[in-house]
Amino acid sequence: MEKNKEFILDATEVPNRNPEYLETLFALGNGKFGIRAGNPLKVNHYYDGNPGLFVNGFFETEEIQYGEWAHGYAKKHQTICKLPNLRGVILRIGMENSAKEEWQIELIMRQLDMKEGILYENYAVKTPKGKSFELKITSFASIVRHELFVCKYELVKQNFEEPVYLSHTLFQKGKVTNDNDDPRVVSKKQDLLIEQKKDIYRITTKNSQKKLAIKQIINEDIFIGKKDCLVSIFQIGSIKNVSEDSLNSFECDVADYESLIEEQKLAYSKFWAASDIQIKGDDFLQKGIRFNLFHLNQGAGRDGRTNFPAKGLTGEGYEGHYFWDTEMYMLPFFIYTQPESAKKLLTYRWSVLEHAKARAKVLNQEGALFAWRTIDGHETSAYYPAGTAQVHINADIVYGFQLYEHVTGDQTFIKQKGCDVVFETAKFWLSFGDFLKKDGEQVFCINGVTGPDEYSALVNNNYYTNKMAQNNLRYAVELSKRFGLFEAERKKWKKAADLMYLGYNQDMEITKQDDGFMDQAFWDFANTPKENYPLLLHYHPMVIYKYQVCKQADTILAEMLFTDDFSKDQLMRDYAYYEQLTTHDSSLSRSIFSVMASRTGQKDKAYNYFMDTALMDLTDLQGNAADGVHAANMGGSWLSLIYGFAGLRYDRGLKLTNHLPEKIKELRFQIFFKRERIEVILTQETIKCILIPDSNYTLTITEKEVLIN
Amino acid sequence: MEKNKEFILDATEVPNRNPEYLETLFALGNGKFGIRAGNPLKVNHYYDGNPGLFVNGFFETEEIQYGEWAHGYAKKHQTICKLPNLRGVILRIGMENSAKEEWQIELIMRQLDMKEGILYENYAVKTPKGKSFELKITSFASIVRHELFVCKYELVKQNFEEPVYLSHTLFQKGKVTNDNDDPRVVSKKQDLLIEQKKDIYRITTKNSQKKLAIKQIINEDIFIGKKDCLVSIFQIGSIKNVSEDSLNSFECDVADYESLIEEQKLAYSKFWAASDIQIKGDDFLQKGIRFNLFHLNQGAGRDGRTNFPAKGLTGEGYEGHYFWDTEMYMLPFFIYTQPESAKKLLTYRWSVLEHAKARAKVLNQEGALFAWRTIDGHETSAYYPAGTAQVHINADIVYGFQLYEHVTGDQTFIKQKGCDVVFETAKFWLSFGDFLKKDGEQVFCINGVTGPDEYSALVNNNYYTNKMAQNNLRYAVELSKRFGLFEAERKKWKKAADLMYLGYNQDMEITKQDDGFMDQAFWDFANTPKENYPLLLHYHPMVIYKYQVCKQADTILAEMLFTDDFSKDQLMRDYAYYEQLTTHDSSLSRSIFSVMASRTGQKDKAYNYFMDTALMDLTDLQGNAADGVHAANMGGSWLSLIYGFAGLRYDRGLKLTNHLPEKIKELRFQIFFKRERIEVILTQETIKCILIPDSNYTLTITEKEVLIN
Structure with missing residues (x-):
């Protein structure tokens, strides 16, 4: 993994150790669904954080109660469902069973490889009778096959010979947060009807009558011996009706684990080729920027029937709702890259x-x-x-x-x-x-x-x-x-x-x-x-x-x-x-002040606002990242960089102006303009644009400005 | 009763026959409690209207539900309790029982004698086996002893010889209106704990833990023979604690029925002596004005711990709440008279x-x-x-x-x-x-x-x-x-x-x-x-x-x-x-436009707005009098007359200006100014004030204006 170092976020790099916060940061998603990076083992019958699965657009409704009603008021709440934690497992060694006894589990390594879109984890597990081992988990939400969540479990360093049996806690409901008075987080108790038929789980919401199925595809036995591993693949799909037939036909062509991994890496390499931003001068900041771009990629609905929830698919904040955040804060990143x-x-x-x-x-x-x-x-x-x-x-x-x-x-x-x-x-x-x-x-x-x-x-x-x-x-x-x-x-x-x-x-x-x-x-x-x-x-x-x-x-x-x-x-x-x-009580503010500081020549301000923006969740600036990432702000950090430092805007052609703050030595990124890829490199002294050789466009460069038309 | 004709409101005089509307108009009260004039007999297990007893300040609370909460929001609803209908009875003649069979009951006479503060009613009752009789009810809410409601039942014109047994339905809960979307009426389901100990009923609200006792004092047997009558007296009191002792000591000195009646008449004669307004030219309007003054007298809390609910104590509208209505619309009437x-x-x-x-x-x-x-x-x-x-x-x-x-x-x-x-x-x-x-x-x-x-x-x-x-x-x-x-x-x-x-x-x-x-x-x-x-x-x-x-x-x-x-x-x-x-979507509007039309010399407008004001409930102008009288508007009609037609205002002395509209030939009323009674008589030509002989004040009269200082 050493080669991807500048793309790897390690749990030791962030200041806050709160499990709910870490679950948000390391959440995996692909626009179709998102999974919080919860501890895989329950301790004392509870996960120590607030794990869960969110499927974009899968929500429950409830009548809105008004103390005083008036004409034309919105009628129903919509709240994204917090679904069971797909990562959760129950382990058994001989007579010892993690569901029945107090096993110890400790996170010893958690690294998100953003270059590959894969999460690598390592947990130290100890049974009451002193058996110990490390549980390695490799997981990802496929961005090629949006219905698939892949999770590989491996055992290493065990101090015993017996086999370990692993089963999923799939339908043990996660903790549901209630009675939260903060208007920015609203969680509701939700009644989910869960039915199982072979390895297919059908979930129906009570009021909105939305239906979803999750199929567990296992290409290995549940037994994990020395050097063996278990790969679990979950297929998550909405179903239009719930007849037996439709459930049985609910299936997709699942390649084997290695192909899925390769596919994922390839897809992510394409993503970065188009969307990466490179800066020189600050490695953690570089990582923070990539963290934002990575989460932008993870949260966007891509089926034309879903959008980008305000917290992506990383948490319950704002109930999984879509706001103006999409168009004004996140869309420019997608439009240009x-x-x-x-x-x-x-x-x-x-x-x-x-x-x-x-x-x-x-x-x-x-x-x-x-x-x-x-x-x-x-x-x-x-x-x-x-x-x-x-x-x-x-x-x-x-x-x-x-x-x-x-x-x-x-x-x-x-x-x-x-x-x-x-x-x-x-x-x-x-x-x-x-x-x-x-x-x-x-x-x-x-x-x-x-x-x-x-x-x-x-x-x-x-x-x-x-x-x-x-x-x-x-x-x-x-x-x-x-x-x-x-x-x-x-x-x-x-x-x-x-x-x-x-x-x-x-x-x-x-x-x-x-x-x-x-x-x-x-x-x-x-x-x-x-x-x-x-x-x-x-x-x-x-x-x-x-x-x-x-x-x-x-x-x-x-x-x-x-x-x-x-x-x-x-x-x-x-x-x-x-x-x-x-x-700036809203996370939608600082990025804009950064852009306009850049455009008005206030480079220090631009840099400072940008730094709050770029690292908002990695430093938990607002203190509520546990409820989900601030997706609009992540889009905003792209704006601070591209609209701000690089002064990009459209005005009968693309215009770029170099406002690079002193602390950033170089800024590189690429954008698409009418299907043509343009590479931009800003240094303190220069602004350089590279067009494809047969470009339809011309560059007009005047000192610190570039016009592409 | 002929002598009180201009003070008698007869149910045949109002256009609307809706039982709930009539219950409001003929409701009795004394500031401590109010009772809607419901049909005394249930038919088909329901009263045909929406009868009930309201005790001023006796309310239930409920958490206010907000779709979205914010800092400093009001926390609890308060809703006046609709208590059981004290007037309701069950009749039995031989084996026939009105609680078990379908008896017919028809209102044949309902007259409110506002001069006496007494309601006279006559109902034709017929049993399934053809027994028929008239049930006469005489009832009043004592304005001398604020805890007493008195109700006398008499039988006349019966076509049978057997005795009639009468019992009260006291604690059969009245119909509770729910799910009303009109923000001007809010009714909530209320859980009342009702306990009986001998003839004392103790009512406790579930959330607000308010306690109230009602004692039934009967000075005759429940048997009503020919020419006999039954007098029921209810004593309504709030209790501070609910120990056996406190309940047993819950009692008052109740005079006999005739003394109570005399006391009531005397007290009302004093009320009218101070507060009556007399006009010449329109008998129904004269009655309408008195109707307003009468309800103002009925609704005002007089214990210093209660106020004037927006609908008086005649209905559930506005949940029995006190608003600015008291000071700006009703208080002038009380201050001056x-x-x-x-x-x-x-x-x-x-x-x-x-x-x-x-x-x-x-x-x-x-x-x-x-x-x-x-x-x-x-x-x-x-x-x-x-x-x-x-x-x-x-x-x-x-x-x-x-x-x-x-x-x-x-x-x-x-x-x-x-x-x-x-x-x-x-x-x-x-x-x-x-x-x-x-x-x-x-x-x-x-x-x-x-x-x-x-x-x-x-x-x-x-x-x-x-x-x-x-x-x-x-x-x-x-x-x-x-x-x-x-x-x-x-x-x-x-x-x-x-x-x-x-x-x-x-x-x-x-x-x-x-x-x-x-x-x-x-x-x-x-x-x-x-x-x-x-x-x-x-x-x-x-x-x-x-x-x-x-x-x-x-x-x-x-x-x-x-x-x-x-x-x-x-x-x-x-x-x-x-x-x-x-x-004028609010009932607090027209009266003010009437006053200001008077004061700006627009006599026709003043008169027309006043007429809508004066007869608002008697003509059901707003269409919602069934929920209770528009008390502020009743105070407003006093304003239209006294502040408007008579131009009364305070400005380092009292000032009066004659703005009498043409259709009113004469307007007479009295006010108190620093303990002195002043009688005012306006005609089209003159304005006359009569001070007490040893008055401290002087009158300055200039054409249509009077200054008292």
Whole structure:
């Protein structure tokens, strides 16, 4: 393994020894499912962490209880099911049985080889009668065959001669966390119906009536002798009906273990070839960056019917829901380096468009309004001021389609799946917004919404929302012209976009986050003790909302997406203004502040924000990585590097600007632009782009800038 | 009864025959308890309406379920208990038994004699074997002995000779309404523990562990022969502990039936002598006014530990909660005509001040914040944007204390109970509000609140809130000087009051409901079908909030309370502006629009709004009187008459202005001003005040105005 050293994350490298935290970091997944890296043996009838299997899109529903109901409220919770720990085993040696007695187990080695996508572990096990041995586990979630989880168990260094018998605890339910008051983690008790038929386990949820089957494929006997090993392969598949026939036919072509391993390594080598980022100057940081890219690859649904849960498939945080995180934080990485995955993520949005249309109707609006948080497309946010009111989700999704088109040039997909989304969201904006007079001029206003900053709710003309809605409307105009559709609506869309109100405080020369933002008092940061962060856990929302205080990048995010629309002075002023007001209580904040620090020439800030971003989970910065990785932040670290240090943006061509901070000697990465691979190398002095020899594009290089068009 | 004709409400006079509606209208109460006028006999094992007994302040709690929890949210629901129907009976004649067979029962007469406070009823009853008779019931809730409910049963016109045996269904639980989605009615299943010991029934709630006892005192045998009658007297009392001793000692001195009747009549004659309003020109309206005054008298808690539930004690609507309704809509009636009751209502607020201080602390504020809706003083609003955010409750309560002092001159009460409330609320305003620059000037702002208009939430500088908070602060300054307290704070209170921001739109010359109100689009009234009112039941709150549309009087209410601070032109402009935007979806709206129509010389409007107000429940205008009377509106009808038609207001003396609408020929009423009774008679031409012969006051009469000082 020595050769992959810079790709290997070792459990000894991270500061926190909490088992639940380690389970998250070393979780394996492939977009279809994810498995937390739990201890394989129960001790005292409990796993010492919170292990579990999550299948993307496999969720239970429950009626949302409201203290006071109102019209149009979301009706049901959706919570990803925490399924039994596939890695768990029961061991037996002679009369000794780990399920019945207290065996000792200790983790002695855990290494995640991110280059191969394989987890290597070694546990020291001791029986009550003093038998001891090491249990080696090699496991991976196949990224070639998304239904397969492979786990190989080997015994070494045993001090006895008897054989060891191993069986899986497959359907012993994992611990379910309940009564968690943190709104960022919601776990519900779930009733799962589990039935076994031969080696197939059928799991049915009680309310949502979702069905799933897990088949255990064993190519060796359960006996492990000296130098023997046991390979368990689990096949995880959703089943449409539960007849005996369908269960029996539930099978796939499973290659032998060695081929599966080779396949996995090859697939990962392709992944890294396209998506790796190399830096010089800091080895742990290099590893941290790869850790983020690795988890991005592990969490993305690739079947067009699932998306990217906010915590990937590594934990229960945010109930396995998909948010705007996908489009605004993770999608750029996929669009630029794994465009096929990006397409699948966007296909998911198209697949739930009917639900978005129904939701708009419930709100008495035209068009479509996508759910703020959801798994199957239905709105599940139980607190609408930080849920449904974040209507910017519509424009975020459209921004994703648009960027996909700009970077991949894939017009067919836009025609088949994109335009409906773009047109229906444009209809929503026209219906929800209002043409009003402001300062004597007619403008298009979007009132009563919540922007990205969840510490200001139900405001008029959130800058980010309006800027993004304008972009949404303009893209609708463009597509309607291209495809000769919606001619009547086009005029109105154009008018709304052209007259879009974008607030600006003339006296202060600052872009206004919303109409009333600057009329509020500043939060009293000086008298806020450190332990009172995040504010949302220590102050009533109505208290937080009445101050100038931001949970996260809001106006600054709009300025990242449309940097070239602003003068550098404006960007600098806005940055300074909003930075002092931002708590970064959301993990979606620092990466954006890093990008904009880069773009405004504040290299130290850019580096510091980036470092918090890049190592957020590896250092447990937010203290809640045990609930799952901060996937959006991982995408954000890609943004800090590529949008920030390398200044990448699309503006009728790709533009790159060298903002490399001093501590990073060199930055190398590759991106795809309209199917062509471009390699980029930044040093402190130079910025270099390598096009394929027969490229359709030209490079225009001016000092620190590159234009590819 | 002929002599009391103008005081008698007959069931044939109201349009709606729905049993639940009639139960509300004819409900009896005395502030301690209320009993809905349900049919006394079960048919098909169910009462045909929704009968029940409500004891003021006797409630059950339940954890509030939030789909998404946040810091500082109210923790528990409080729901007044619907207790068994004391009026219900089981009849037996020979082998026939109404509990086991289908007897027919039909209401043939129901008259509420409001002059006496006694309900007279007559039911035609028929057994399956053809025995028939009339059951006459005479019942009242004693307003002298607040623990007593008296009910006399008589048999007449029977076509048989056998005796009739009567027993009470006392502890057969009434129907409990569940699953009601209307946020204005919330009914919960309640588990009551009911135990019987001889003739004492002990009721204990499961969660709140409140205890109550009901003792049945029967001064006749349960046998009713020809010309005999049965008098049942129930004694209802809260008990502090439930030991055998305490139950046995639970007793009171019960006079005989005739004395109780006489006592009741005398007490009611005193009530009417002080509180009656007489009009000439419309007999049904005259009755409607008395109906309102009668229910106001029936609903007010008088023990200093209970208040006035929003539906009085006539139904389950609003869960028996106390709101600002008390101080702003009902208290003026009590202050001016029943000051001792007013004092008790205010004493309740003082008694829960500790809870208000604790609540302020939860919100990280100084001082006290009273609960928006509560029974025992704890905040129970489960939707804070139309709950806790309505911080104006503080200033409303203080306004009540202040008006009480101005009108009664009772400085002792203010010293003993008022000042603490005034000082603690003043501290809250200083803590919650902010000194900010607005248009270049330093002003005191109160941001992030909801005003009376619940169709605009979480706004900055709600006009009503700011104006009322200013009054609160000024009263605190005055009292702190008077009593030599809080000298350090006084300066700050004065500064905040003097710099209080009161929004005004210079271009439109309209008082601004809040900072952003006029920046929003108008609600599309033209395209809102009639059946979509009230809007709150048909539109998502975030949709409603983003428009200029008012549920109820807001700025107009502020202008009613401080009319003399505004020019008549200003009042006219504001009235016209807000009237077009107001749906009156709240029953707290029309009465205020009536008062301000009077005060701005719009007599027809004043009359029309008043008529809707005066007869709201008698005509079931809102369609939900079945859930209980609209008590605040009843107080509002007093306001329309006295504050509106007679123009009564306090401004260093009492002022009256004759605004009598043409359709009312004469209006007579009396008020107390500092213990002196003043009789007022308005005709179309004149306004006449009669002071007691040795009055301390002088009358200054100028054409249509009177000043008493």
